[in-house]
Amino acid sequence: MEKLMTWEQERLINELNQGRELTKQLKNHLDPSASPESREFLIQKILSCYERSISMLNWGALVGELHKVDGTSETPQSQLAGHGSPMTDASDKDFKDQCHRDVYKKRKTLPRWTQQVSVCSGTGLGALDDGYCWRKYGQKDILGANFPRQKSENKKDAKKGPFSDVEKMLGTRIHLSIIALAYRQLPPCPLAPRAYYRCTHRNAQGCLATKQVQRSDEDSSIFEITYRGRHTCIQTSQVTPSLAPIRKDCPKQNKYQPQPHQEEENQSCEFETEKVKTAELGIVKENFPSFSFPSAETESENVETNIFPDSLKEKNFLASDSPAFVSPETSESDYFSMLPIQMENFEFFQNLRHSESDLAEIMSARTSVSNSPTIAADLDFPLGFDFDPNFTFDTSEFFA
DNA sequence: TTGATTTGACCAAA
DNA sequence: TTTGGTCAAATCAA
Structure with missing residues (x-):
């Protein structure tokens, strides 16, 4: 004491x-x-x-x-x-x-401020990560929200999620850009609980910082992150995101930390709402580096070659107006914005049918090293589509 | 085995 | 009484 x-x-x-x-x-x-x-x-x-x-x-x-x-x-x-x-x-x-x-x-009485992050913007999901270790302690359906949460058939199914099966079918993890793209293309589906997070170091260091993540009612592609209280804990490595290694003491932590100045800006907006609608297409290149999924297959290598198959290009699948797809030579993180999936056309998404936990599953799979509520790592956010079991993915050429 | 997540239940405020 | 926020047992995953 x-x-x-x-x-x-x-x-x-x-x-x-x-x-x-x-x-x-x-x-x-x-x-x-x-x-x-x-x-x-x-x-x-x-x-x-x-x-x-x-x-x-x-x-x-x-x-x-x-x-x-x-x-x-x-x-x-x-x-x-x-x-x-x-x-x-x-x-x-x-x-x-x-x-x-x-x-x-x-x-x-703790200071409170809100940040809005667009998942389909170029910021990628990393924008939802603030570099701190968070621990989810609850989730609640918010009355009046446009996207009430759907109850799963049972707890087991809710945890497992259909995407687990999808991943098995694919034999690999699906690219997050699919999700981002789908968000743009499909009407919102009824699903947007509010997730509650507290600082991992609460018990150890008495840090009372908490945050809530909820999908915006106004724009289903935007997530509102409400922070409450400042971190009084010592995070072991507050370093520049692009240079930060995965924190060993925080196994599911994102591999980067926020830019100090950036964080200061966010945290200085106490008692007021900060509307940060993240950048649109033009800033994709700039912001995507903050989006990272330090999984084994993505950390160790720099993807220097264009991993898009010609078939996708030919089919114009890589639409220029899609923030999910950017030139692979832009940065390492662009690797994540690639869509390693063959499909006939964009109607693929229209056929997708899934349940609420799909996104959570796929995201959590992709963010297995992130402890921050990157959209779906922890939230059962909806996409409004389900997977059609009939479509096929061919990822072999990308994940050989 | 340990740490994280899920989710029903509880509590306080409105 | 309703609703948002939190707790904690059960469960999952590494």
Whole structure:
């Protein structure tokens, strides 16, 4: 307990010191010759420092309240985690109830901001990843949403999902671009639960950051990510996405981290809604690198050759207006935007019939190393189509 | 075996 | 009473 509090205090002091240093830098940049961009950047950094500090203090205040309730010196984190308390079952239950109430109240005061991400835009699914380790703790159908969640026949089926069978049929994992493309081409299907995530380090470090991911009512291809609370935890490697390796301590973490500045921008929008409709076609090339599925077959190699078969080109399947398809020479991640599937024409998608968990399955398969709610890794988002068992995929030439 | 996800149930706020 | 948010047992997966 003592150690944890000290650790938190050290972090708080560090944040405040950093804020002081940044303020000094800002002072130097008040010179008219300094660029406004640098001033803006410093201001953002300073604000972030103080916001993180406040967030830490919020947690500290919660800790204090828990101590009042409990009257022990037990580590609040472990108490919240539900173990380590020497109390009796009855008092333990009371304590947990109190904790629940306190946490609930405290979280309501946490900063909150929303980001919208278009899945069919060039940002790819990586745009939904913020580089933190998240753990899904719940999912809820939201009343009034355009896309209520469909109940599966049973739990087993819901977990397994038809895409598991599809994948078996294919003998490989299906490309995510199919999904992105289908989103653009088909009307929304009734399916869009809200998924709840909390920081993986909540118990260990008391990080109260949470986020919700929900499909937008206005545009089925847009996902609204609502963040609540700032991360007070230490993520082991906050590095540039394009350079970041897969984090060993976070096995399902995306292999990249967000650009620090980018993250600061997102997190500085407290108590307000940030509408970030991600870029459309023209920015595909620029943004796709953020979309990565660090699966074994994709990490190790750089795909330098055009993996599109001529047959697809000839059939004009690689429509220029489809963000899912970009020139393979653009970047490594373009590999993921390729569609390793032969099909006669675009009507393929019209024939697709599937259930709600298809996307989740395929996505989770593709994002097996990602712990962030990249659309479907965790959400049973709908596509509005099912797979026609009659169509055939020929992926051998791509995944030989 | 361990960690993550799913999902029914519970709680608090509206 | 309804609804959103969270918990936790059951289950899955590596």
